[in-house]
Amino acid sequence: MDxxxxxxxxxxxxxxxxxxxAICKALAAEGAHIVANDIDRARAEETGAELTAGGAKAIAVAGDITRAEDAEALAKAALDAFGRIDILVNNAGFTRDGRITKMTEDDWDSVVDVILKGTFLCTRAVIPAMTEQKSGRIVNIASRAHWGNPGQANYSAAKAGVVGFTRSQAAEHxxxxxxxxxxxxxxxxxxLVQALPHYEKIKQRTIDNTPIPRLGRVEDIADAVTFLASERASWITGELLHVTGGRYRG
Ligand SMILES: NC(=O)c1ccc[n+]([C@@H]2O[C@H](COP(=O)([O-])OP(=O)(O)OC[C@H]3O[C@@H](n4cnc5c(N)ncnc54)[C@H](O)[C@@H]3O)[C@@H](O)[C@H]2O)c1
Known part of the structure; x- marks a missing residue:
């Protein structure tokens, strides 16, 4: 399928x-030009170099998506390099887990900022170009945690927020x-998950509770994003696609 x-x-x-x-690689494999952002410059440059070595057109743009000026600079870098912006994947995120009484304001603010505010700022930065082009694809990386995971009030709330944001923006554009x-x-x-304190325990619980009993692979997510970013998904909007091996709550 083209x-x-x-x-x-x-x-x-x-x-x-x-x-x-993995999303960068999957989109590049389909011939897309990639603007790889990361707050960690070396990581962004590594992805950019790997894609370029593989024959793709790619640039790396270091920046913190929680800062409006970095989000605007990211959109500008894409326009300067390639003249248009067709796809935005709001993927950056991390966890700072803890039961509510142990959760600091900084745990709350940092997670909500990168997941929710970062998604808002980057979307706001690309919408003018997409509106002028009269075409665009935005794919937001939420999480199964939007149902509400214990010990992840900050992360679950932010990811549920991403779902609401997605539907709002689908209606707007x-x-x-x-x-x-x-x-x-x-x-x-x-x-990200390998660094979790109870990684081995969570891994086993995931396998035990997942109808397709294995952990997800980064390619599983990248393939779903590639479809939603493609021309094949032109009448799908405001959707939340679970890529969980069939596991929902529990
Ligand atoms: N791994 C999972 O099991 C899982 C499950 C559900 C959802 N997710 C979501 O998928 C996304 C990617 O997760 P991952 O597991 O690949 O994590 P990861 O930690 O391996 O990669 C995340 C990348 O985001 C970057 N980043 C963090 N803060 C940033 C900022 N402010 N600006 C720019 N870049 C920033 C990090 O430097 C890192 O390179 C996240 O949104 C995460 O919440 C992951």
Whole structure:
């Protein structure tokens, strides 16, 4: 199937490793030009160099998506390099887990800022170009945690917020042929989850409670994002696609 992605310009936040890096690779494999963002410059540059070495057109843009000026600079870098912005994948995110009484304001603010405010700022930065083009694809990385995980009040609230934000933006921009969807991954083996304190326990619980009994692979998420970012998904908007091996709550 031709995904219609050749020559499209895609910004991926948090594209330096994990799911974001896999999304960059999957979109590049379909011929898209990639703008790989990460707060960690070395990681962004590693993804950019790997894509370029593989024959893709790619640039790396270091920046903190929680800062409005960095989000604007990211959009400008894409326009300066490639002249348009077709796809935005709001992927950057992290966890700072803890039961509510142990959760500090900083745990709350930092997680909500990167997941929710970062998604808002980057979306706001690309909408003018997409509106002028009368086309665009925005894919937000939510999480199965939007149902509400114990010990993740900050993360669950932010990811549920991303779902509401997605539907709001789908309603706002449909008339300009801009689709806005979200992907909710289950437990995917990446550096983020490998750093969790009870990683081995969570891993076993995931396998035991998942109808397709394995952890997610970064490619599972990247493939879903690629479809939603493609021309094949032109009448799908405001959707939340769970990529969880069939696991929902519990
Ligand atoms: N791994 C999972 O099991 C899982 C499950 C559900 C949802 N997710 C979501 O998928 C996304 C990617 O997660 P991952 O597991 O690949 O994590 P990861 O830690 O491997 O990669 C995230 C990247 O985002 C970057 N980043 C963090 N803050 C940033 C900021 N302010 N500005 C720019 N870049 C920033 C990090 O430097 C890192 O390179 C996140 O939104 C996460 O919440 C992951």
């Amino acid at each position: 995904m219609g992605l050749a020559g499209k310009v895609a910004i991926v936040t948090g594209g330096g490793r994990g799911i974001g890096a 449909g008339r300009n042929n801009i689709t806005v969807n979200a992907v909710a991954p289950g437990f995917v083996e990446t550096p």
